[in-house]
Amino acid sequence: MPTHRASDTARRPDGEQRSGFGRTDVSRRKFLGFLVAAPTLVVAAELGRQSIWGSPEAYAAPIPSAPQPPEAYDLLDLLRDSMRPTANLIRIEVNPDGTVSFALPRSDNGQGIITSTQMIIAEEMGLDVGQVHVTLADARPELLFNQITGGSSTTFTTYTPIRVAAALAQMRLLDAASQLLQQDVRTLTSRQGLITDTLGNSIGIGELTGPAASAVDKQVEVVLKPREDFTVIGKSQNKTDARDIVTGRKSFVADLQIPNALPTVICRAPDLNGTPDDVENLDEVRNMPGITDVEVVSTGVAVRAKTFGQAIDGVRALAVQWNRGTVAGEDDESVLAKLKSAELPLVVPPGVVETIETSFTFWFKSNSSLEPNTAIADVRGGSAEIWGPMKNPVTAQAAIAKKLGLAQNAVTVHVVQGGGSFGRKLFFDAALEAAEVSQVMGKPVKLMWTRADDSRQGRVHPMATSRVRASVTKDSVLSFEQRHTSVSTDFTHGLGDAITAAGAKAPGGNLTFAETIFELTQANPYNYGVSTRLLNEVDMRFNTASMRNVYSPDVTTAREVVTDQLAAKLGQDAYEFRRQFARSDRIRGVLDAVAKDGRWGRSMKKGTAQGLGVHHEYKGVTAALVEIDCRQDTVNRKIREGVTGPRVTKVTFAIDAGLVINPRGLEAQMMGGINDAIALILTSSLHLTDGHFVEASWDNYFYTRQWNTPPELNIIIVDSGADEPGGAGEAAVAATCAAVANAYARAVGKVPTEFPINHHDPLPFEPKPLVPPIPESPTDGLDYTY
Amino acid sequence: MPQQTFKLNGESVTVDTDDDVRLLWVIRDLLGVTGPKYGCGINVCKACTSHINGKAFNPCSVKVCDIKKDDEVTTIEGLAATSGGGDDELHPMQQAWIDRDVPQCGYCQPGQIMAAVAKVRQCQAEGRDVDDEAIEEIRNICRCGTYNRIREAIKAGADKM
Numbered sequence: 001m002p003t004h005r006a007s008d009t010a011r012r013p014d015g016e017q018r019s020g021f022g023r024t025d026v027s028r029r030k031f032l033g034f035l036v037a038a039p040t041l042v043v044a045a046e047l048g049r050q051s052i053w054g055s056p057e058a059y060a061a062p063i064p065s066a067p068q069p070p071e072a073y074d075l076l077d078l079l080r081d082s083m084r085p086t087a088n089l090i091r092i093e094v095n096p097d098g099t100v101s102f103a104l105p106r107s108d109n110g111q112g113i114i115t116s117t118q119m120i121i122a123e124e125m126g127l128d129v130g131q132v133h134v135t136l137a138d139a140r141p142e143l144l145f146n147q148i149t150g151g152s153s154t155t156f157t158t159y160t161p162i163r164v165a166a167a168l169a170q171m172r173l174l175d176a177a178s179q180l181l182q183q184d185v186r187t188l189t190s191r192q193g194l195i196t197d198t199l200g201n202s203i204g205i206g207e208l209t210g211p212a213a214s215a216v217d218k219q220v221e222v223v224l225k226p227r228e229d230f231t232v233i234g235k236s237q238n239k240t241d242a243r244d245i246v247t248g249r250k251s252f253v254a255d256l257q258i259p260n261a262l263p264t265v266i267c268r269a270p271d272l273n274g275t276p277d278d279v280e281n282l283d284e285v286r287n288m289p290g291i292t293d294v295e296v297v298s299t300g301v302a303v304r305a306k307t308f309g310q311a312i313d314g315v316r317a318l319a320v321q322w323n324r325g326t327v328a329g330e331d332d333e334s335v336l337a338k339l340k341s342a343e344l345p346l347v348v349p350p351g352v353v354e355t356i357e358t359s360f361t362f363w364f365k366s367n368s369s370l371e372p373n374t375a376i377a378d379v380r381g382g383s384a385e386i387w388g389p390m391k392n393p394v395t396a397q398a399a400i401a402k403k404l405g406l407a408q409n410a411v412t413v414h415v416v417q418g419g420g421s422f423g424r425k426l427f428f429d430a431a432l433e434a435a436e437v438s439q440v441m442g443k444p445v446k447l448m449w450t451r452a453d454d455s456r457q458g459r460v461h462p463m464a465t466s467r468v469r470a471s472v473t474k475d476s477v478l479s480f481e482q483r484h485t486s487v488s489t490d491f492t493h494g495l496g497d498a499i500t501a502a503g504a505k506a507p508g509g510n511l512t513f514a515e516t517i518f519e520l521t522q523a524n525p526y527n528y529g530v531s532t533r534l535l536n537e538v539d540m541r542f543n544t545a546s547m548r549n550v551y552s553p554d555v556t557t558a559r560e561v562v563t564d565q566l567a568a569k570l571g572q573d574a575y576e577f578r579r580q581f582a583r584s585d586r587i588r589g590v591l592d593a594v595a596k597d598g599r600w601g602r603s604m605k606k607g608t609a610q611g612l613g614v615h616h617e618y619k620g621v622t623a624a625l626v627e628i629d630c631r632q633d634t635v636n637r638k639i640r641e642g643v644t645g646p647r648v649t650k651v652t653f654a655i656d657a658g659l660v661i662n663p664r665g666l667e668a669q670m671m672g673g674i675n676d677a678i679a680l681i682l683t684s685s686l687h688l689t690d691g692h693f694v695e696a697s698w699d700n701y702f703y704t705r706q707w708n709t710p711p712e713l714n715i716i717i718v719d720s721g722a723d724e725p726g727g728a729g730e731a732a733v734a735a736t737c738a739a740v741a742n743a744y745a746r747a748v749g750k751v752p753t754e755f756p757i758n759h760h761d762p763l764p765f766e767p768k769p770l771v772p773p774i775p776e777s778p779t780d781g782l783d784y785t786y
Numbered sequence: 787m788p789q790q791t792f793k794l795n796g797e798s799v800t801v802d803t804d805d806d807v808r809l810l811w812v813i814r815d816l817l818g819v820t821g822p823k824y825g826c827g828i829n830v831c832k833a834c835t836s837h838i839n840g841k842a843f844n845p846c847s848v849k850v851c852d853i854k855k856d857d858e859v860t861t862i863e864g865l866a867a868t869s870g871g872g873d874d875e876l877h878p879m880q881q882a883w884i885d886r887d888v889p890q891c892g893y894c895q896p897g898q899i900m901a902a903v904a905k906v907r908q909c910q911a912e913g914r915d916v917d918d919e920a921i922e923e924i925r926n927i928c929r930c931g932t933y934n935r936i937r938e939a940i941k942a943g944a945d946k947m
Binding site for chain 2: 109110111112236238239241242243244245246247248249250251252254255257263289290306307308309310312368369370371372417418419420422448450451641642664665668671672673674675676697698699703704705706707709710711713774775777778779780781782784785786
């Protein structure tokens, strides 16, 4: 019986709490909000304080390393600070029907931020979660940096401004009720949208929104609810769109019924990023059943039809001469050779004291979500209307305007909920293409990348190497150098604003930006003496992006595998060694939690083993304890067109994420990250050969399936008393990757140095043809009913 | 243009389209029923899983002309009605999905639920337990990685079926 359980938030055993956040400390809960002139109550928020994260905890370890950037100022701080000047434009409205509305300038692709935002507003206003309507805002260029969903930053960056606006709304409603009921405001209570006085008279907030409205814009001071009065935040809440999902009512962009936006598919080149040269049979394909338009565009040949099936038939019938792509002739080994030659030198000389040196290779991985790249565009009469699941709609709007030769304000971008992102939807490849196609055809289009397109031509997590050299004495680690070398990660989405995106596109700009992100995210959680981490990138014109994190899963796996080697070298237990060298009590907290709950060190059968991994990022710390089964009967179990191999049988995972808004939502994010990690280490990679990726299907690219998922999964939320939320979306992947790798190493008695471990196994599938680029749909589906 | 007639979610439907158009596109693009999702088009990801005469199948890989006039095609939109509930009631498997807070992005979940219902019926017909081994026969991909909650929900839903 699987024992995945929703553990209650557990306070740290030592009961230690950071001081200064109690009810008495009103000054720290005081902020300025804005009343906005309107006929009904509209409020906005302004930030008015610096980060209130506690001072760094004391380091207690043999040879302290100097403080590293991510410990004091990390990517979340950068994202929040870049958003600070415009965050006051966040608005909450109280509706005459007694509900509250808020358009969240973020993109929800399943991570549950709509639900957690409803919770934050409900908490401050004493409402039920269902009384708060949260939608996704259209692209709002005036928000500048304030409309990017990435770096696990949503809750961290929006938590306080949303609360301030909600608290102001609540204050105005209470004041208005006090006037109407002629009662002292301090005697009123507010619950579920009803404000009640001591005599039992009550008024709904819908009736109060007019009286509470302001005739002029003005600043008002508000005090936020103290944490000990919370009744919504910190309590598990199911996703509020679950009913729509399970009944099929939740609409993704492909489900939208926009008049005349007919299905459109692009015929793409055999090479990665190849372009069309000549088409031999345009008219013939135009006359095929159901097809309305066929046009050559910059990335291929676009076919518009009454159904996607007919558009695919058209693509398959096209005879196209192609120009070579951006990585023509390259393959895995040639790219690896380029990375190796770009590795920055390690500076601590080997041989003076004892050193351990290990080099790791991380192959290309696909960040395809299950919903392929899809967008709707209607470009006619000098304006454009775009629909898509964009995490970065302001940058998208600017890029689309530029592509179309229109002013930015002639392009309307609607953000639609997405079917998974994992980093890919930081970009807007389908929207840009749809806009071009719609302009060329002069008609609305619903453009979708087929699975083969999404897998072969879509964005990838870049190939990377990580080289680690550590020097040790009998009982200590003197130095730990890590040189991470990666095919360049595309950050041209910038920080949500077209101006920074343009900066990242400037010559040399991307490397600086990448180095910035690397420096702000990669902390070594151990006191390893002289500890350095450097990044070098090789730009090879691949289509890259982050994938549930940019560097951490790879950097952490390399560091944690070497950490196990160091422990062995010093003759220490891997858990005790980590405890001893950990830089903070928060790290020891999560490590202790998994060791205890997961029974670290229990006796395991031959061919099975445990492994540990630790990670520190996004204002949070994580630890994983994994058990793996590498016995032959398990490794060789047969699944039709599936990959089995070593089975992760149990994962115990602990996260200290700061203040947790929705424990059940946090656990969901951890579960997803854990299943990602299992695939990254054991089964899933892309193979580059002759300038293209081989994988074209989910039966080529082996993301975790039911037969790979751990039968036992325990997620523990450790609370160390932080007052603000940290990041969640990406937090589980790195520590779990590392723990799987270490468990595997222990089970088979050999340290793995390339990931996934099966990358060099013979391909367990017959590659799909490159021409035509999309495989034909089978017709034998009725033979497989059950 | 040939006429294609079959039963969709309890109602007879007729569409003018060519014989070889796959049923998924007839359902989604021509009839506007969008619960079954496209994830691969080659019967691999199973995001379009629906039922034909009560059994799980993937309409991306069936020609519309191979569906007979009396064949009952059920998508996620029609599932609740098959368990005899009223308009506002859910199938026990849908309720189990909500109770366990299974969905993340939700894109695969209509297919997951339809697969789960069919797998439970198959196990019941064959006298097998709905255990981990049976659940691991389900091939549907969830790229958000909600597999563990899916397992719990299938077992809970099975107890009510």
